[in-house]
Amino acid sequence: MQHNASALRTALMGQKMSSFETSESLIVSPKVGRTIEELRVENRSIEIIWDDGLALKTEMKLRGSWRIFHDGEKWSKTKKSAQVIIGVDEMSVVCFGAREIEAYHDFDLRRHPMLGRLGPELADPRVDLNDCVDRLMNYENPDETIADVLLDQRVMRGIGNVHRCELLWACELHPWAKVGSLSVDECLELVSLAAGVLRGNSLLASTELAVYGKHGKICTRCSGQVRVTHHGEANRVLYWCVDCQVRHTDVTSQGYVIKHDAPLGVHPAEHLYLSELARARKSV
Structure with a gap:
């Protein structure tokens, strides 16, 4: 999982998101045009954070992973099996085999009503x-x-x-x-x-x-x-x-x-x- 996260960081950190697709029902979704700021990993959980504080957390199954595909490259799996597709400059970063996917804003006490x-x-x-x-x-x-x-x-x-x-x-x-x-x-x-x-x-x-x-x-x-x-x-x-x-x-x-x-x-x-x-x- 650490090696997968390292490759994702290199591909995503500092990049402006050009598209976002998901087969899951999320409470909130990342906005196109926002910059991907950070990626955290803990055990089999990968969390992607955008510059507005929104976080996308994926809890991966044993054989689950994120894959990186350059534009025009043939995918190793079908698009139908993709759970999340994040588009950045000339590539798509795709999640397959996640046990659980959720999106939320990082909690900040100063935002509490x-x-x-x-x-x-x-x-x-x-x-x-x-x-x-x-x-x-x-x-x-x-x-x-x-x-x-x-x-x-x-x-x-x-x-x-x-x-x-x-x-x-x-x-x-x-x-x-x-x-x-x-x-x-x-x-x-x-x-x-x-x-x-x-x-x-x-x-x-x-x-x-x-x-x-x-x-x-x-x-x-x-x-x-x-x-x-x-x-x-x-x-x-x-x-x-x-x-x-x-x-x-x-x-x-x-x-x-x-x-x-x-x-x-x-x-x-x-x-x-x-x-x-x-x-x-x-x-x-």
């Missing part, structure tokens, strides 16, 4: 952006990292993990900067850029990604190297440039540890595979 109403939907042109700015400026925990707060649905809705990484880079903000350290102008810049991306009228919406999926590559702004790490309670992947995202570096939270970054020159999928393999060996 008993803990406050959801914030404004940034894609809606009628939304008052100053409302979102006020929510950032008056966030309940001023020591929370700005990277975490951007995904808090009580502040504003619509920002996925790809957007989060790109927005922080565009504003040159250190991801671990405390939200309470940001000025009104900085909060307005973040909110305005985010709204522009989600409404399709920002340069960020039409240009190539600057940091997301660019681990180990050269930053186009400062020629530094882009890194990837895991961040926050939800342990979401976060891409950023250590060299130029330095605003509020002096008031960061204590959560960032450089040893948690994936090593430069190593594909994030390979790093996860080796980490999981090491944990599996320790548990034996």
Whole structure:
């Protein structure tokens, strides 16, 4: 299962999904256009996570597996027997022989209805952006990292993990900067850029990604190297440039540890595979 997961990570991580088909009845389904962010494996369970927090979990039978087929390649099994088909650039990733398949959003306490109403939907042109700015400026925990707060649905809705990484880079903000350290102008810049991306009228919406999926590559702004790490309670992947995202570096939270970054020159999928393999060996 570890080898199957490693191949899937290489094929899927960082890819934008172009199609999704399933023979199962799911409560929610992944949206076309969303980016596949991570893949987790535990025993015979494989979980695929998209940048909006949606997860697809497949519990595999003994002979069940995920297969990768390039466009035009003959499948080793019939399409009728496929339970899930995920389309990405020039290939289909297909699930056969799963005992159970379910889709859900990763649980986040901040999204629970008993803990406050959801914030404004940034894609809606009628939304008052100053409302979102006020929510950032008056966030309940001023020591929370700005990277975490951007995904808090009580502040504003619509920002996925790809957007989060790109927005922080565009504003040159250190991801671990405390939200309470940001000025009104900085909060307005973040909110305005985010709204522009989600409404399709920002340069960020039409240009190539600057940091997301660019681990180990050269930053186009400062020629530094882009890194990837895991961040926050939800342990979401976060891409950023250590060299130029330095605003509020002096008031960061204590959560960032450089040893948690994936090593430069190593594909994030390979790093996860080796980490999981090491944990599996320790548990034996």
